[in-house]
Amino acid sequence: MITAVERVRAAYTRIAQVDRPEVWIGLRPQADTESDAAAVDAKVAAGDRLPLAGTVLAVKGNIDVAGLPTTAGCPAYAYEPDTDAPAVARLKAAGAVVLGTTNLDQFATGLVGTRSPYGAVRNALAPEHVSGGSSSGSAVAVALGIADIALGTDTAGSGRVPAAFNGIVGLKPTFGLIPTEGLVPACASLDCVTVFGRTLPEAEQALSLMSAPSGREPSAPAARRPGPWRIAVPELGQLGRLDTGWTEAFEAAAQRLADAGAELLPVDLAPFTEAAAMLYEGAFVAERYTAVGAFIDAHKDSPDLDPTVAGIISRARDIPAHQLYADQQKLASLRVRAQASLGDADALLLPTAPGHPTIAEVEADPLGVNARLGRFTNSTNLFDQAAVAVPAGGVNGLPFGVMLIGPAFTDERLVRIAGLLTSPPLRLAVIGAHLSGQPLNGQLLAAGGRLVHTTTTAPAYRLYALNTMPPKPGLVRVGDGEGGGKGGGTIEAEVWQLPAEGLGTLLAALPRPMALGSVELADGSFVTGFLCEPQAVDGAHEITSYGSWRAYLAALPRP
Numbered sequence: 001m002i003t004a005v006e007r008v009r010a011a012y013t014r015i016a017q018v019d020r021p022e023v024w025i026g027l028r029p030q031a032d033t034e035s036d037a038a039a040v041d042a043k044v045a046a047g048d049r050l051p052l053a054g055t056v057l058a059v060k061g062n063i064d065v066a067g068l069p070t071t072a073g074c075p076a077y078a079y080e081p082d083t084d085a086p087a088v089a090r091l092k093a094a095g096a097v098v099l100g101t102t103n104l105d106q107f108a109t110g111l112v113g114t115r116s117p118y119g120a121v122r123n124a125l126a127p128e129h130v131s132g133g134s135s136s137g138s139a140v141a142v143a144l145g146i147a148d149i150a151l152g153t154d155t156a157g158s159g160r161v162p163a164a165f166n167g168i169v170g171l172k173p174t175f176g177l178i179p180t181e182g183l184v185p186a187c188a189s190l191d192c193v194t195v196f197g198r199t200l201p202e203a204e205q206a207l208s209l210m211s212a213p214s215g216r217e218p219s220a221p222a223a224r225r226p227g228p229w230r231i232a233v234p235e236l237g238q239l240g241r242l243d244t245g246w247t248e249a250f251e252a253a254a255q256r257l258a259d260a261g262a263e264l265l266p267v268d269l270a271p272f273t274e275a276a277a278m279l280y281e282g283a284f285v286a287e288r289y290t291a292v293g294a295f296i297d298a299h300k301d302s303p304d305l306d307p308t309v310a311g312i313i314s315r316a317r318d319i320p321a322h323q324l325y326a327d328q329q330k331l332a333s334l335r336v337r338a339q340a341s342l343g344d345a346d347a348l349l350l351p352t353a354p355g356h357p358t359i360a361e362v363e364a365d366p367l368g369v370n371a372r373l374g375r376f377t378n379s380t381n382l383f384d385q386a387a388v389a390v391p392a393g394g395v396n397g398l399p400f401g402v403m404l405i406g407p408a409f410t411d412e413r414l415v416r417i418a419g420l421l422t423s424p425p426l427r428l429a430v431i432g433a434h435l436s437g438q439p440l441n442g443q444l445l446a447a448g449g450r451l452v453h454t455t456t457t458a459p460a461y462r463l464y465a466l467n468t469m470p471p472k473p474g475l476v477r478v479g480d481g482e483g484g485g486k487g488g489g490t491i492e493a494e495v496w497q498l499p500a501e502g503l504g505t506l507l508a509a510l511p512r513p514m515a516l517g518s519v520e521l522a523d524g525s526f527v528t529g530f531l532c533e534p535q536a537v538d539g540a541h542e543i544t545s546y547g548s549w550r551a552y553l554a555a556l557p558r559p
Helices: 004-018 032-044 086-093 136-143 159-168 200-210 245-261 268-283 282-299 307-318 321-340 360-362 364-375 410-420 441-446 498-506 550-555
Strands: 024-027 056-060 098-101 150-153 169-172 192-197 230-232 264-266 347-351 385-395 398-407 426-430 450-456 460-465 473-475 492-498 515-521 526-532
Touching: 004 056, 004 098, 004 441, 032 098, 032 192, 056 086, 056 136, 086 098, 086 150, 086 200, 098 136, 136 159, 136 192, 136 450, 150 200, 159 169, 159 385, 159 398, 169 200, 192 200, 192 230, 192 360, 200 410, 245 264, 245 347, 245 385, 245 398, 245 410, 268 282, 268 321, 268 364, 282 321, 321 441, 347 410, 360 364, 385 410, 398 410, 426 498, 441 526, 460 550, 473 515, 492 498
Parallel strands: 056 098, 056 150, 230 264, 230 347, 426 526
Antiparallel strands: 024 098, 150 192, 169 192, 169 385, 347 398, 385 398, 426 492, 450 492, 460 473, 473 526, 515 526
């Protein structure tokens, strides 16, 4: 397995490669994170069980990390916390190393990722498009392969929309399942700490390590009726306007669940969308003024305030109390209707968002575009529900994601169902430019890759230095033997684990003469790996005797 120090070094290499400074508010010096990582490695060597050893973590900038300022996306608001938020502390205790704090829509108010004096966070895969907010930097740090997991928050969808837009997983737990101490509130009665991961298992492990008694009476969901998973799926007409191709992508996701044995049930989406509109159009937005309104009033001329965010929160000051009581009564009625509509369904399937706007579109209509993005997410916390957001393919070169929503404390159930939409991770052997520290390793990280271990091939391969840029080796199977002659030799290989979708991305971008094939390892097992078309090595320099691509590069004359 990769050591914590090796993983930290790979993260900083990746940070330099992607050149996305807007992701971070407080990036820790590499020497500090390497020191933390060395301490983790020492504990592992001493026999400590640290389930997150070798994991690097990014933390949304409204969650306390000791030693870094908590800004909530506003430099003038910054304070220096003495201790980590419990969510952070629990992940660190399990072996995770914090890289830094990430950018966000200021005061966690937005679903776009552009409302920040630290800069708009661009989408990981399509920089002209928004990353989604408010947990923008955290999602992009994971999607770019910098961080393995990241913490976000979710009041209106901020832990789910960025996951969908960047092709990763977002878990929004039951309210109170993860402590919110050390979190700058947006709406304290609704806020949830969330987790992003490249795969469901990674995100679920982090969630389980952060979870604790919630301080509320755990109203366990009613025992489900035996039988297949029952998934509520709305009529397409109730989804409203979706981006081109998104209706078909949503239908395909529902069909995948049906093909996996789930029973699809009808549902009336109206109470969900009516409640969603109330989060910002009704009195509930006044809680945002309770959180930071006094600060905004006192700093109304500060250039550190995002004008859109400041306007939303300042206007909430004047909402009358009678409207709050009226909205509470209306919400209670909508909740009853929603529960009745779901019946005995295990989960509600929805697109995570109705579309994926560009940064230019948000700049042209900051309120209207943002409001549209919350159509399917805004009601979840108002209805005290849990949710899981997962990738569900792509449309027109952009990721498409769906959500599974269920009653409080059905978090584990939702993850199990979401697993039907995701393929199990695959293993890939690399021997050249994709090795750790090599020029193309960032492609593996961006595809959701994670180093499992270093080994060698069986003694049946020859290695050649191809005439390519960047320099790449070509691996060809020739037969059994040791070293030159007619046989082959053993070649150093790294085995990586990555989502099936990530392997597909790598394959689509793989240039000739490279190819994917079956590679035999020293232990006799076979995994998918990078090979080379045999004719491509004609005239190439054979370097099998070096035993590894790294050893060959190290032996080259220095320029």
